[in-house]
Amino acid sequence: MAEEASSLHIAMCPWLAMGHLIPFLHLSNKLAKRGHRISFFIPKRTISKLQHLNLHPHLISFIPITVPYVHGLPQDAETTADVPPSSITHVGTAMDLTQNDIEHLLKDLNPQIVFFDLQHWLPNIARSHGIKSVMYIIINPATTAYFSSPARIRQGRDITESDLKKPPSPDFPDPSSIELHAHERRNAAAFRKGELGGVLFYDRIGTGVALSDAVAFKGCREIEGPYVDYLESQYKKPVFLSGPLLPEQPNTALDEKWESWLSKSKSGSVIYCALGTESSMEKNQVQELLLGLELTGFPFLAAIKPPQGYDSVEESLPEGFKERIKERGVVHGGWVPQQLILEHPNVGCFITHCGGASVTEALVNECQLVLLPGPYGDHVINARILGGKLKVGGGSGKRRRRWVV
Numbered sequence: 001m002a003e004e005a006s007s008l009h010i011a012m013c014p015w016l017a018m019g020h021l022i023p024f025l026h027l028s029n030k031l032a033k034r035g036h037r038i039s040f041f042i043p044k045r046t047i048s049k050l051q052h053l054n055l056h057p058h059l060i061s062f063i064p065i066t067v068p069y070v071h072g073l074p075q076d077a078e079t080t081a082d083v084p085p086s087s088i089t090h091v092g093t094a095m096d097l098t099q100n101d102i103e104h105l106l107k108d109l110n111p112q113i114v115f116f117d118l119q120h121w122l123p124n125i126a127r128s129h130g131i132k133s134v135m136y137i138i139i140n141p142a143t144t145a146y147f148s149s150p151a152r153i154r155q156g157r158d159i160t161e162s163d164l165k166k167p168p169s170p171d172f173p174d175p176s177s178i179e180l181h182a183h184e185r186r187n188a189a190a191f192r193k194g195e196l197g198g199v200l201f202y203d204r205i206g207t208g209v210a211l212s213d214a215v216a217f218k219g220c221r222e223i224e225g226p227y228v229d230y231l232e233s234q235y236k237k238p239v240f241l242s243g244p245l246l247p248e249q250p251n252t253a254l255d256e257k258w259e260s261w262l263s264k265s266k267s268g269s270v271i272y273c274a275l276g277t278e279s280s281m282e283k284n285q286v287q288e289l290l291l292g293l294e295l296t297g298f299p300f301l302a303a304i305k306p307p308q309g310y311d312s313v314e315e316s317l318p319e320g321f322k323e324r325i326k327e328r329g330v331v332h333g334g335w336v337p338q339q340l341i342l343e344h345p346n347v348g349c350f351i352t353h354c355g356g357a358s359v360t361e362a363l364v365n366e367c368q369l370v371l372l373p374g375p376y377g378d379h380v381i382n383a384r385i386l387g388g389k390l391k392v393g394g395g396s397g398k399r400r401r402r403w404v405v
Helices: 018-033 044-053 085-096 099-109 122-128 141-148 182-192 201-211 221-235 256-262 283-296 321-325 338-343 356-363 377-389
Strands: 009-013 037-043 060-065 113-116 132-137 214-217 239-241 270-274 300-303 329-332 347-352 368-371 402-404
Touching (some): 009 099, 018 037, 018 044, 113 122, 122 132, 182 201, 270 283, 283 321, 283 329
Parallel strands (some): 270 347
């Protein structure tokens, strides 16, 4: 009874992307394991994709939300996985249009705490109903500290590539551990100018942090303690860590179509390549990647988004590719149950874009890793931490070798 009396009712309101929904659900599982009740806001047609990851359905309730149609989005689009990169900003507009529905849900459900990430308007709503708000940032503290700490934001919106050669302030910890290449600085500077739904990405982060009651990160002190201390001194408010949130065993089996295909190969022989639900390449990049997978001679599953300007990944396949690989390789342009695929004994290598969720899922499995960081700053920093600080760049005597590209 004492345990029940101390339990909390917590609402989860993640950004509409699989790479955010899944870490929020992993956090929900950890909280539910401690007896807390969770109301998880999720687009209604996306529930089926995450149902298998809900390990405590008696405590975690999926609360369906309707994502309104916005001009420029495909019909029935709910998350960034459903749209081309050029339309992601419209997903931000759609998310902001759920503001009244979210307020009604919070008022009716009356949780004590709500966790959110890119909904910069949510803390004021929560406060008006006596609910505490926690901005849960799924990218690592080191990335946040370098690119979007208050010290960096105070430098203004016109941050240049040259500015990003230096840390945001003199007290930034261990600055030599984060040295960006020219193309990485160029991508980061361009990303700062990007927006979601007419609001600059960094304004969403800055406003959310400023208005929230606390900030939390997916991470642990053993790896990023100095960056956490730096952010706490910058934010002037509590900073909490959820831990790495290693995913627990899902309560369902792998879909029959994937199980059947993977089972045709030998143990540890399949290359699994997944570059994230929000990353998209040019056609020539997709073709070079697929030709490289073909040249390995191993069976492979490539889960990649259609290249920019194409409706399907099949349209961009190299000439004669499908006929040459036959059943040895599968190229899939949609969402796949990554955690279950990585756990399959026949998967021996994982080529990852180094997104936070993928990195976490990779580290608890036996397959070798190829680190191919995507275009976003957190992908680059994750790769640096894995290959540098954690020393997982590959030694010939190690059982689990990894390569950084």
